[in-house]
Amino acid sequence: MSASELRPEKRGPLAGIRVLDTTGVVVGPMATLILAEQGADVIKIEPPEGDLMRRLGGRPRKPGMSPKFLHFNRNKRSIALDLKSPEGREVMGRLAETADVFVSNMRPRALQSLGLTFEALSAKNPRIVHCTISGFATGGPYAGAPAYDTIIQGLSGVAACHAEVLGEPRFAPFVLTDHLVGIVAAQAICAALLGRERTGVGEAIEVPMFENAAAFVLCEHLDQRTFEAGGHMGDPRIMTPDARPLKTRDGYICVSANTDVQARAFFDAIGRPELKTDPRFVSVTARLANVRDYFAVRTAAMAERTTAEWVEILRRHDVPAMPYHTLHSLLDDPQLRGSGVLTDEVQKNQDGQEETMLGLRHPNRYSGTGVPESRLAPRFGEHGDEILAELGYGPDDRRRLGGRDADAAE
Structure with missing residues (x-):
């Protein structure tokens, strides 16, 4: 059967x-x-x-x-x-x-x-x-x-x-x-x-x-070692202390602006439109070569406003951004409840209650x-x-x- x-x-x-x-x-x-x-x-x-x-x-x-x-x-x-x-x-x-x-x-x-x-x-x-x-x-x-x-x-x-x-x-x-x-x-x-x-x-x-x-690990970080002995290993966008939630005026925020469209929108959102033509940031290749400078711009900008303010501004510019959660605040996230992933379950204890x-x-x-x-x-x-x-x-x-x-x- x-x-x-x-x-x-x-x-x-x-x-x-x-x-x-x-x-x-x-x-x-x-x-x-x-x-x-x-x-x-x-x-x-x-x-x-x-x-x-x-x-x-x-x-x-x-x-x-x-x-x-x-x-x-x-x-x-x-x-x-x-x-x-x-x-x-x-x-x-x-x-x-x-x-x-x-x-x-x-x-x-x-x-x-x-x-x-x-x-x-x-x-x-x-x-x-x-x-x-x-x-x-x-x-x-x-x-x-x-x-x-x-x-x-x-x-x-x-x-x-x-x-x-x-x-x-x-x-x-x-x-x-x-x-x-x-x-x-x-x-x-x-x-x-x-x-x-x-x-x-x-x-x-x-x-x-x-x-x-x-x-x-190696799919992510073989990098130039793929092509030559002694070549650099590690994705520079990830292998840096700056790849982390960014501090805002009242907490932290998670921002990701990787494409050229997103990067230009990000510069507009933070009030720095001149950076769209900065040679360090004009393309994916340029931003990768100058990743520390790019991350420094993001870090400095986010410190100027609250998390909620930045989330609203960045979403308006279609830049991927979400608040940072602690383990405890994650439990209050409305998406987890709304999608049904996090639920209240009922079980009986040893006394039948x-x-x-x-x-x-x-x-x-x-x-x-x-x-x-x-x-x-x-x-x-x-x-x-x-x-x-x-x-x-x-x-x-x-x-x-x-x-x-x-x-x-x-």
């Missing part, structure tokens, strides 16, 4: 696609979150102790339901399986026969020992798409080494970009490469599903964190298939009995295989 037959209420372009998600923390859950919000039936297969992010992702209101876990695991179902046990492997085998996609961030040795390699699963289900998110691609000297976001940020050049601007290496203040690679993995899975529609068979995908993050929390919903829209109704992240093992029933297990077997109570790891 297909996932679409089991859950006919699901909508979205991936409705009817079943995804087995054995990942944890951020990079894998980011990938499967995207698939879930596109309509896939994502079954989160958690070890007996549960996903680490249930406990690592901030102080929870309910045990085992940390804020970060809630936001990365919306629209998924949870079953607890000990994949090292015969019972866990039995259930996993049946799930693999019904699945379209298997996603893991286990290392090759673990996949081999658990019988979860592409070869093993495709023998049960030739149509399965098998995606492994790894730290490093096979074939290189780092293959099989453990990796976390901070390791990849430091190794791939992300931290070095901060050093170019700030004078010392720093990690981005979010798990940047986990997010990046999770998005890449979701795209690769969708491409493989499309390929399967043409060939009739699945395939194995390897999505390495280091190589993807390094390519991300309703409580509200801030929820995040899928930002993208699909005109034909729509998106599934947003569901809160699952409690640990919440859907175990339901999933086992879908696989054809009777009540006695479900009690035998169900493992922990849904709240046991919380």
